[in-house]
Amino acid sequence: MPETATTAGEATPEAHGSYEPTDRTIPTRGRPKASYDRALVHSILDEGYVCHLGFVRDGAPVVLPTLYGRVGERLYVHGSTGSRPLRMAGGPRQPDPGIAVCLTVTHVDGLVLARSAFHHSINYRSVVVHGVARQVTDPEEKRTALDALVDHVVPGRSYDSRAANAKELAATAVLRLDLEEVSAKVRTGGVNEEPEDLALPHWAGVIPLVTGYGTAVPDKDLDAAVALPDYLAAL
Amino acid sequence: MPETATTAGEATPEAHGSYEPTDRTIPTRGRPKASYDRALVHSILDEGYVCHLGFVRDGAPVVLPTLYGRVGERLYVHGSTGSRPLRMAGGPRQPDPGIAVCLTVTHVDGLVLARSAFHHSINYRSVVVHGVARQVTDPEEKRTALDALVDHVVPGRSYDSRAANAKELAATAVLRLDLEEVSAKVRTGGVNEEPEDLALPHWAGVIPLVTGYGTAVPDKDLDAAVALPDYLAAL
Numbered sequence: 001m002p003e004t005a006t007t008a009g010e011a012t013p014e015a016h017g018s019y020e021p022t023d024r025t026i027p028t029r030g031r032p033k034a035s036y037d038r039a040l041v042h043s044i045l046d047e048g049y050v051c052h053l054g055f056v057r058d059g060a061p062v063v064l065p066t067l068y069g070r071v072g073e074r075l076y077v078h079g080s081t082g083s084r085p086l087r088m089a090g091g092p093r094q095p096d097p098g099i100a101v102c103l104t105v106t107h108v109d110g111l112v113l114a115r116s117a118f119h120h121s122i123n124y125r126s127v128v129v130h131g132v133a134r135q136v137t138d139p140e141e142k143r144t145a146l147d148a149l150v151d152h153v154v155p156g157r158s159y160d161s162r163a164a165n166a167k168e169l170a171a172t173a174v175l176r177l178d179l180e181e182v183s184a185k186v187r188t189g190g191v192n193e194e195p196e197d198l199a200l201p202h203w204a205g206v207i208p209l210v211t212g213y214g215t216a217v218p219d220k221d222l223d224a225a226v227a228l229p230d231y232l233a234a235l
Numbered sequence: 236m237p238e239t240a241t242t243a244g245e246a247t248p249e250a251h252g253s254y255e256p257t258d259r260t261i262p263t264r265g266r267p268k269a270s271y272d273r274a275l276v277h278s279i280l281d282e283g284y285v286c287h288l289g290f291v292r293d294g295a296p297v298v299l300p301t302l303y304g305r306v307g308e309r310l311y312v313h314g315s316t317g318s319r320p321l322r323m324a325g326g327p328r329q330p331d332p333g334i335a336v337c338l339t340v341t342h343v344d345g346l347v348l349a350r351s352a353f354h355h356s357i358n359y360r361s362v363v364v365h366g367v368a369r370q371v372t373d374p375e376e377k378r379t380a381l382d383a384l385v386d387h388v389v390p391g392r393s394y395d396s397r398a399a400n401a402k403e404l405a406a407t408a409v410l411r412l413d414l415e416e417v418s419a420k421v422r423t424g425g426v427n428e429e430p431e432d433l434a435l436p437h438w439a440g441v442i443p444l445v446t447g448y449g450t451a452v453p454d455k456d457l458d459a460a461v462a463l464p465d466y467l468a469a470l
Contacts, residue, residue, distance in 0.1 A: 024297075049343045049357060049444075052287035054296035061289035061296050062259075065341040065361050106300040108284045110449075113467075117385045117396045118403040122284060126300050150352045154442075161352045161437050168353040191454050198456050202396050203464055205453040207389075209284075214345075214443030219426050221433050222440065229438055232348075 015039040024130050025183035034183040041184050044127045045070050048105040049153065053077060055101050068103070069148030073179040075103060075129065076136070076145035078172050098132035103177055111207040114191040115200040123206065125186045133175040145174045156231050250274040259365050260418035269418040276419050279362045280305050283340040284388065288312060290336050303338070304383030308414040310338060310364065311371070311380035313407055333367035338412055346442040349426040350435040358441065360421045368410040380409045391466050 018036040019025070027034050035041075051068045054061055069076045110123035136142045146169075147158040164172065191204050213235040216228055253271040254260070262269050270276075286303045289296055304311045345358035371377045381404075382393040399407065426439050448470040451463055 024292075024295075049346070050341055050359065052289075052298050052339055052341070054287075054289040054298035054337070056291050056294065056296050057259075059291070060259075060335045060365065061291050061298075061337040062365075063287050063289035063296075063298050063337040063339040063363065065339060065359065067357060100295045102289070102296040102298040104287055104298040104300060106285055106287070111284070111388050113389065113392065113396075115397055116399070116403075117381060117393055118399045118407070120385050120388055120392070120396070122302060122388070124285065124300065128298065130295065130297075146352060150355050153346050153355055153357070154348065157348065157355070158352055161348075161355070162350055162432055162435055164351070164353045168351075172353070190452070193454070193456070197397055199458070200397055201458070201461055203453070203461050203467060204457055205451055207451050207467065207470060208449030209446060210449045211444060211446050214445045216440055216442050217425070218438070218440040219428070221428070222438065223434070223436070226436055226438050232438065232442065235442060 015042050019180065019182045021183070022130075022181050025128070025181055027183075027185075032185050032187045034185055036183055040186070041127050041179070041182055042070070044107065044125045044184055045075070045105055046152075047107060050105075051075075051077070052104045052106075053101055054104070055099055067149055067152065068105075069145060069150075069152040070179075071144060071148045075177045075179060076148055076174055077103070077133070077177070078146065078149055078174045096134050096137075098134045099175075101131060101133045101175075101177060103129040103131075108209055109188070110209055112187075112191055113204055113207065114193055115197045115202040115204045116194060119192050119194070121187065121192075123187050123189070123208075125184065127182065127184045129177060129179060130181040131177050133177045136174040136176050139169070141176075142169060142172075142174050145176070146172065154232065154235070160229060160231075250277050254415070254417045256418070257365075257416050260363070260416055262418075262420075267420050267422045269420055271418055275421070276362050276414070276417055277305070279342065279360045279419055280310070280340055281387075282342060285340075286310075286312070287339045287341075288336055289339070290334055302384055302387070303340075304380060304385075304387040305414075306379060306383045310412045310414060311383055311409055312338070312368070312412070313381065313384055313409045331369050331372075333369040334410075336366060336368045336410075336412060338364040338366075343444055344423070345444055347422075347426055348439055348442065349428055350432045350437040350439045351429060354427050354429070356422065356427075358422050358424070358443075360419070362417065362419045364412060364414060365416040366412050368412045371409040371411050374404070376411075377404060377407075377409050380411070381407065389467065389470075395464060395466075 015038050050065045054063045066077050106126040112121040150158040250273050285300045289298045301312050341361040343359050347356040385393040
């Protein structure tokens with residue numbers, strides 16, 4: 001699938017160096033420490049299917065799960081043109097003030113079981129992005145964003161599906177969020193334990209969590225001549 | 236593990252009926268429709284390991300992944316007493332105004348691949364809880380909450396670990412969020428497709444995502460006499 005490299009690969013030349021820490025991305029407390037490494041941030045973002053998008057409505061926080069895609073240093077989320085965050089972000093018919101958002105992606109990798117209740121934890125990888133999301137109005141960028149959203153679900157899939165038509169493009173609003181104020185947190189490894197607890201008779205260690213793919217379920221109307229393509233069979 | 240029923244089971248008598256829809260939990264748009272069914276909400280919450288907790292800081296949204304536990308109609312999250320949302324919620328030394336939060340839990344169950352890019356989707360189950368979180372100051376409730384947090388990682392685990400001591404309790408802040416303004420969304424099933432796309436030569440269907448447990452990794456200092464307990468081997 002050399003085409004896949006067009007989207008995912010755009011990041012490669014940029015995936016060096018680090019994001020600049022800011023007041024919002026420097027944690028007040030807590031291990032693990034934050035990381036600002038671009039390559040790490042990209043890898044965590046690219047592995048997720050759903051992000052949690054936070055915005056403020058009438059002074060109160062709202063957190064909704066939503067699909068996303070990445071093109072280099074830009075994230076895209078989409079939704080119906082009538083959905084709340086997308087209406088709040090303005091659009092072609094009104095000046096676009098943008099909408100302050102926080103976009104978070106988390107993978108849970110393992111259960112950390114300590115001898116003490118206090119030291120129970122989770123191995124995880126997360127990315128938190130702060131910024132102002134703005135509606136994408138340029139038709140070319142919108143197409144690129146929608147391809148990225150489809151390719152985020154399965155890399156290369158946008159090349160094996162019918163592209164959006166004018167009506168579908170008009171019904172879909174896309175928000176862009178630049179990767180500028182970004183941090184990652186990763187907890188790996190085993191249990192932390194108080195030295196005096198080591199002799200306690202409780203099992204301690206890590207139970208890894210693994211995610212995999214089940215058997216593909218073809219659409220009931222699928223033409224029998226259409227076989228499962230290699231890029232899906234390889235999952 | 237009859238003890239497990241003490242925590243998880245408290246919900247059983249209440250897990251009937253529905254939450255009252257509010258302006259915030261009635262979606263403006265979009266399928267799937269929201270559900271307010273208590274049993275469904277509880278089942279989605281109990282299956283998750285990490286929630287995404289949103290709050291507002293200096294007018295901007297913040298979304299952080301964090302562990303949580305449920306006791307009946309109450310959710311608990313915890314953190315260091317110095318962490319931001321916990322300091323913002325006040326505590327024993329100051330009047331507790333609470334902190335407006337939105338707590339969201341999402342499971343991704345499958346990739347929905349349509350013949351058209353537009354109809355690509357995800358099968359998922361999510362719960363969104365709106366409310367005001369307040370610090371737990373009652374020592375008994377705090378202990379119950381911390382047990383629930385540990386038992387949420389592995390049911391019954393709080394009985395097979397050393398309970399928090401006074402110093403650990405003092406270092407841990409716990410926030411409570413009542414399940415009052417709550418909705419669930421579930422997408423299941425196959426692809427939606429435009430009738431005119433059915434004959435296109437693209438594979439369409441659902442790729443299920445499955446989560447499982449890997450082989451338990453014992454702590455390097457674990458006494459060889461401490462075997463993996465049945466409730467962990469059963470995972």
